[in-house]
Amino acid sequence: QKEVEQDPGPLSVPEGAIVSLNCTYSNSAFQYFMWYRQYSRKGPELLMYTYSSGNKEDGRFTAQVDKSSKYISLFIRDSQPSDSATYLCATRTSGTYKYIFGTGTRLKVLA
Amino acid sequence: EAEVAQSPRYKITEKSQAVAFWCDPISGHATLYWYRQILGQGPELLVQFQDESVVDDSQLPKDRFSAERLKGVDSTLKIQPAELGDSAMYLCASSLWSRQETQYFGPGTRLLVL
Structure with a gap:
């Protein structure tokens, strides 16, 4: 079993839809959670960074962590075609900055 | 805006050949990372540097991969000899030592081994 599981997609949605992207993880020691966006042929770009459980909002993006179920989510409101990319979740323990990445979910927002 | 630079962007090589990738981190970033993305x-x-020192290379296949950051600034990742399974994107990232949760990635080098 991989430490971080993520549905590879692709996920296709119409412009303006609310997008929900999810990851599950197996190690209860993971405490820090990140979401990266990766456009084709580019390096990942950090979108959201959260610690422990709870929600964090930044513009159209909301990151949610539920440590009891080992489930992390990224919500995108009013999705735009420019949001079309691969979204990677990542996590780490408190004792290291070695990130464990999910496989990424490909998102397509249709105009 | 400062960016992480990598070269070459693309590399095609034959198996058993040697390849090298270069990374120039954002100025002032003491921590440098090399990742492989299949x-x-x-x-x-693959490897993490703090200045010129290796912090973590536990996932680096040391029989064929080597990495150096001699002056604590730019870095080189080498593969010798390359194998078919090494075909991947090699990403470099950098961060401030005090803000390692924020890693800035370069555009990557896409390697194809034939």
Whole structure:
């Protein structure tokens, strides 16, 4: 079993839809959670960074962590075609900055 | 805006040949990371430097891979000899030592081994 599981997609949605992207993880020691966006042929770009459980909002993006179920989510409101990319979740323990990445979910927002 | 630079962007080589990738981190970033991203997977850390010192190279296949950051600034990742399974995107990232949760990635070098 991989430490971080993520549905590879692709996920296709119409412009303006609310997008929900999810990851599950197996190690209860993971405490820090990140979401990266990766456009084709580019390096990942950090979108959201959260610690422990709870929600964090930044513009159209909301990151949610539920440590009891080992489930992390990224919500995108009013999705735009420019949001079309691969979204990677990542996590780490408190004792290291070695990130464990999910496989990424490909998102397509249709105009 | 400062960016992480990598070269070459693309590299095609034959198996058993040697290849090298170069990374120039954002100025002032003491921490540098090399990741390998196989198509359809997330990045996997190969090696982490703090200045010129290796902090973590536990996932680096040391029989064929080597990495150096001699002056604590730019870095080179080498593969010798390359194998078919090395075909992947090689990503470099950098961060401030005090803000390692924020890693800035370069555009990557896409390697194809024939």
